[in-house]
Amino acid sequence: MRDSGTTRRALLAATAGSGAALALGGEARAYDPRAGAPPAYGGDARLRRIIAGMTLEEKVGQLFVMRVYGHSATAPDQADIDANLAEIGVRTAAELIARYRVGGIIYFSWAHNTRDPHQIADLSNGIQRASLGLPRGLPVLVSTDQEHGIVARVGKPATLLPGAMALGANGSRTDARTAGSISGAELRALGIRQDYAPVADVNVDPANPVIGVRSFGADPNAVAGLVAAQVTGYQRASVAATAKHFPGHGDTAVDSHYGFPVIDHTRAEWDTIDAPPFRAAIRAGIDSIMTAHIMVPALDPSGDPATLSRPILTGILREELGYDGVVVTDSLGMQGVREKYGDDRVPVLALKAGVDQLLNPPSLDIAWNAVLAAVRQGELTEARLDTSILRVLRLKNRLGLLDRPYVTHAGVDRAVGVAGHLGAADRIAERSTTLVVNERQLLPLSRVTQKRVLVVGADPASPSGTTGPPTSVLAGALTELGFTATALSTGTAPSAAVIARAVAAAGEADAVVVGTYNVGAASSQRALVAQLLATGRPVVCVAVRNPYDVAQLPDVQAYLATYSWTDVELRAAARVIAGRVAPRGRLPVRVLDAGDPTVVLYPVGHGLSY
Known part of the structure; x- marks a missing residue:
């Protein structure tokens, strides 16, 4: 099934604009949020003139989106300077831009780009000043992975929202759109204008090690509706949404960061399972789509990853689905795209396949020079580069970057982590929390007869939205709700001694809450739960x-x-445990019997309340 010509024409029309222009390379005006939506930069004719005035080296640079270490564009900490020199051969973000003229920069918390809101805004402004101060300088498209849930690069005090599978359990397209709108407004205030979200993969494999709860669920139509809603929310806030990972990474037991997954769906299965969310994203006017480093023989029997596949990216995504927006690769440092070709061939083959943005190569120098050489030697034409640069400039124009690239501290304070956003996040999380089992109406716990609560369990590495170990956060939330709760971290693989300590502590409690994390058949978390149940104390698993x-x-x-x-999400779970709110979530995935995966224990849509 193909999208209609009307849809394609509408998408193409949306990439054009008209209005005032920025004198590129000169002094750019500061963004004033009170001025309303920025004027459009102009139509394709003006953008093509910009491209015509660029050198080949500048054109090559515009295709890359690169990491860089440091909290400042010009004065990072010494450790970050050392990391930049070791990995990129430059000292700072400003030097990166000057040497390679990159069109985009991606922020990571581990690269120390996202310490606090004002610092992030200053970093974004410093990056824009560094680029716009160069001859023929263009604004940089700053991006990040702010999926929420388990993947969030910008942490507190920004608003952290339920992730995709929680929104799938919530089921409300309105809430999904609101979450996108809130996240988009806050990212925009920080100078981040492209978000690598939402995940459009349909998680049909419970053993999927890389997608899992990053997906909205296992029902393609439900996922499609939520993806479209989030796209609308983000892009109404003038932040480019990115549907990922095309053509669909939801049915694999291999993580493409470390291996090369093969999806064995037939073409008919792909049309039914994997394609609907991407079709919905395109109908919603998605600004960018990210590729997957996976092999799908039914779509391309060559053995190439989708990122390097012309039949998939041009034949299916561009021609069949009618998509003419920006296509960005997943990180080129991942093993899935490096399995078959060297780092010098990957960026060239990606461009030949139909990609527009080359994300985070392991060596920018190798990748940048490989593309440059491919043009000079005739393997790639300059016109091919121009096609991708035009798409990227259209996107920058549509986001207002070409006219107002800067942000302000006042704008940050008006948007980031404000009370209205935090309250909305709490309400959405309450509607997401899912009660799967409730034998003998154990929940809600009584603050009279079950006042003393022991919270034990896994404390995985904290994502950006967590102020401490989950056991401590959950215990603190229950204490605020009138219980006397204590926390005891038992880890993701508790030893016999740790389990014995938890069992002894349970003897002093009226009830026990156990946080579980990715429990497998060989997990000692099973023994922990079993021995706590044997104490006769009420046990609630989260x-x-x-x-x-x-x-x-x-x-x-x-x-x-x-x-x-x-x-x-932990605070919402505490309110459900305490009976302050009723659980309303419904499973967005099937839970299969551990001993017989042909048996469905809990179907999509299962959920209890009280």
Whole structure:
């Protein structure tokens, strides 16, 4: 099934604009949020004139989106200077831009780009000044992975929202759109104008190690509706949404960061399972689509990853689905795209396949020079580069970057982590929390007869939205709700001694809450839960990541799924445990029997309340 010609014409029309222009390379005006939406930069004719005035080296640079270490564009810490020199051969973001004229920069928390809101805004402004101060300088498209849930690069005090599978359990397209709008407004205020979200993969494999709760669920139509809603929310806030990972990464047991997944769907299965969310994103006017480093033989029998596949990116995405927006690769440092070709060939082959933005190569110098050489030697034409640069400039224009690239501290303070956003996040999380099991109506706990609560369990590495270990956050939230709760971290693989300590502590409690994390058949978390149940104390299990844990815990008395261990979801779980709110979430995925995967324990849509 193809999108209609009307849809394609509408998408093409949306890339054009008219209005005032920025004198590129000169002094850019500061963004004033009170001025309303920025004027459009102009139509394709003006953008083509910009491209015609660029050198070949500048054109090559515009195709790359690169990481860089440091909290400042010009004065990072010494450790970040050392990291930049070792990995990129430059000292700072400003030097990166001057040497390679990159069109985009991606922020990571581990690269120390996202310490606090004002610092992020200053970094964004410093990057724009560095680029616009060059001859023929263009604004930089700053991006990040702010999926929310378990993947968030910008942490508190920004608003952290429920992630995709939590929104799938919520089921409300309105809430998904609101979450996108809130996230978009805050990212925009920070100078981040491209978000690599939403995930459009349909998670049909419970063992999927890389997607899982990053997906909205296992029902293609439900996922499609939520993807479209989030696209609308982000892009109404003037932040480019990015549907990922095309052509669909939801049915694999291999993580493409470390291996080369093969998706064995037939073409008919791809049309039915994987394609609907991407079709919905395109109908919603998605600004960018990210590729997957996966092999799909039914779509391209060559053995190439989709990122390097012309039949997939040009034949299906461009020609069949009618998409003419920006296509960005997943990180070129991932093993899935490096399995078959060297780092010098990957960027060239990606461009030949139909890609527009080359994301985060392991060596920018190798990749940049490879593309440059490919043009000079005739493997790539300059016209091919111009096609991609035009798409990127259209996007920058549509986002207002070409006219107003800067942000202000006042704009940050008006948008980031404000009370209205935080309150909305709490309400959305409450509607996402899913009660899967509630034997003998164990929940809600009584603040009279079950006042003393022991919170034990897994404390995985904290995502950006968590102020502390999940056990401590959950215990603190229950204490605020009138319980006397204490926390005891038992980890993701508790030893016999740790389990014995938890069992002894349970003897002093009226009830026990256990946080579980990715429980497998060999996980010692199973023994922890079993021995706590043997104490006779009421035991409530809270799955703080995958909802599939319950399949490994057949005797559990009460079981909640939160889909992440960020504060907003843990606080919502505490309110459900305390009976302050009723659970309203419904499983967006099937939970299969651990011993017989042909048996469905809990179907899509299962969820209890009280």
